[in-house]
Amino acid sequence: MHSDAIRLLSSCTYELPQLFASNLRKPSQMRTSLLLSLGVTGFQKQSVGMKFKDQLFKLLQRLETTKPHFICCIKPNNKQLPNMFEKDVVLQQLRSSGVLEVVKISRSGYPTQMTHQQFARRYGLLRLDHEVSQTPLSISVAVLDQYNIHPDAYQVGYTKLFFRSGQVFIIFYVNQHAC
Structure with a gap:
């Protein structure tokens, strides 16, 4: 239950809502102490958007610290069979990967x-x-x-x-x- 609702129940003059609030507060206090022991400072639950934003930020930080290297593989055919070469398939891959532009610059x-x-x-x-x-x-x-x-x-x-x-x-x- 939200902390504001628990505070509202605790402020009631009747005993039943106060008892209900005290029972709700105990697990949340245990959760809060667990979060503090884990190093989490915020008491509110993270939304899905905030979790996504945090994960995206961590991913971008990791990508900035790495030096990626890529190997371009050319598939000789779409059926992935040995000893079969389809020139149109290979040519399309070479065009899309930019290899032909590099060859043109070298030839020029x-x-x-x-x-x-x-x-x-x-x-x-x-x-x-x-x-x-x-x-x-x-x-x-x-x-x-x-x-x-x-x-x-x-x-x-x-x-x-x-x-x-x-x-x-x-x-x-x-x-x-x-x-």
């Missing part, structure tokens, strides 16, 4: 990619002009311009730099000899 000649933050962290100290804007994108472009990296050797995206094969080595090699 920009197999190496790096975020602007990674590039700025790695090569940003090599800039001679430190008065340029300090955003990772501007640092990346300034380093590439400073060392005369040909514009055909890379592409600048909103969040990443895409390099032709071997260009990161050339930048590293140039930086070793420049110092």
